[in-house]
Amino acid sequence: MESLESIEGNERYVFERADICNNIEIRRIFNQHQPDVVMHLAAESHVDRSIEGPGEFIQTNIMGTYQLLEQSRLYYSGLEDRKKGEFRFHHISTDEVYGDLGATEILFTEKTSYDPSSPYSASKASSDHLVRAWQRTFNLPTLITNCSNNYGPYQFPEKLIPLMILNALEGRELPIYGDGNQIRDWLYVDDHARALLHVALSGEVGETYNIGGHNEMKNIEVIKKICSILDELCPSKIKGVTSYEKLITYVDDRVGHDVRYAIDASKIKTELNWMPHETFETGIRKTVQWYLDNRTWSDHVQDGSYQSQKLEGI
Numbered sequence: 001m002e003s004l005e006s007i008e009g010n011e012r013y014v015f016e017r018a019d020i021c022n023n024i025e026i027r028r029i030f031n032q033h034q035p036d037v038v039m040h041l042a043a044e045s046h047v048d049r050s051i052e053g054p055g056e057f058i059q060t061n062i063m064g065t066y067q068l069l070e071q072s073r074l075y076y077s078g079l080e081d082r083k084k085g086e087f088r089f090h091h092i093s094t095d096e097v098y099g100d101l102g103a104t105e106i107l108f109t110e111k112t113s114y115d116p117s118s119p120y121s122a123s124k125a126s127s128d129h130l131v132r133a134w135q136r137t138f139n140l141p142t143l144i145t146n147c148s149n150n151y152g153p154y155q156f157p158e159k160l161i162p163l164m165i166l167n168a169l170e171g172r173e174l175p176i177y178g179d180g181n182q183i184r185d186w187l188y189v190d191d192h193a194r195a196l197l198h199v200a201l202s203g204e205v206g207e208t209y210n211i212g213g214h215n216e217m218k219n220i221e222v223i224k225k226i227c228s229i230l231d232e233l234c235p236s237k238i239k240g241v242t243s244y245e246k247l248i249t250y251v252d253d254r255v256g257h258d259v260r261y262a263i264d265a266s267k268i269k270t271e272l273n274w275m276p277h278e279t280f281e282t283g284i285r286k287t288v289q290w291y292l293d294n295r296t297w298s299d300h301v302q303d304g305s306y307q308s309q310k311l312e313g314i
């Protein structure tokens with residue numbers, strides 16, 4: 001709830017806490033709030049956790065999407081024609097559904113075949129298929145976006161970038177899987193949010209749009225960049241650690257680790273006039289600064305107390 005503090009008092013904002021698998025609650029929320037657009041971002045999203053325990057990923061990402069689609073279909077069927085014309089179900093997905101690009105120069109386009117590697121990406125691929133089927137079979141007006149790796153403020157510190165920033169500040173090891181040469185295409189979260197609005201408001205029904213950051217980087221380069229910004233903004237006071245880079249530790253590789261993901265984002269540029277504003281250089285600086293300025297937020301996430309925070313105004 002602390003992530004939403006800045007908009008708590010806004011009269012255009014309402015918060016409902018519900019499990020997307022709970023069709024009774026979702027039906028009530030649809031009827032009460034009468035949405036024009038549903039943006040479905042609710043998912044289990046961390047590959048390592050999907051390897052440790054795939055069950056929640058199957059439940060939330062596949063069954064949850066199925067329930068949301070069914071509740072959307074029910075709600076949509078009861079709308080008057082004008083509202084039907086405006087309604088959209090927008091499913092937010094990942095480039096990981098396309099699988100591993102390995103050492104090739106290829107980029108993922110919207111036509112690339114699905115080839116997921118992990119329980120996480122397989123569950124997202126499955127949910128994308130459900131969304132397409134609901135469009136084709138039931139004429140639900142759907143949109144799908146597949147984005148590259150997000151980063152920025154408020155990211156849960158199980159993902160690479162926030163984990164490395166917080167570990168460094170606490171003097172803990174910075175674990176790099178394998179040789180650190182895996183490549184990801186980094187997308188600043190505000191750029192992603194802008195792209196999602198473009199698609200939700202102007203995307204063509206039934207279409208898929210890839211969203212990428214034009215920032216392909218090796219993991220080791222990302223971590224070294226974080227260390228150098230931290231060295232500048234918050235020099236280490238840890239004994240024997242003159243630069244945060246000293247904390248880099250190579251650990252066993254992730255099983256089934258995808259070597260490279262990279263997005264061809266030309267469709268969304270040509271058709272919807274969207275381009276990322278941030279370079280990795282500007283985005284990572286803002287991100288590191290945000291984590292330095294918001295230690296209470298990350299403390300509450302790391303100690304688990306965020307889970308019992310009061311739902312203000314409910």
Ligand code: TYD
Pocket residue numbers: 046047048149158159160161163175176177182183184219254
């Ligand atoms: P992650 O943030 O988990 O995103 P994804 O697996 O969806 O790409 O990981 C990004 C990359 O960083 C990925 O290649 C795995 C690697 N990684 C590490 O080397 N060490 C870590 O501690 C983590 C969490 C990830």
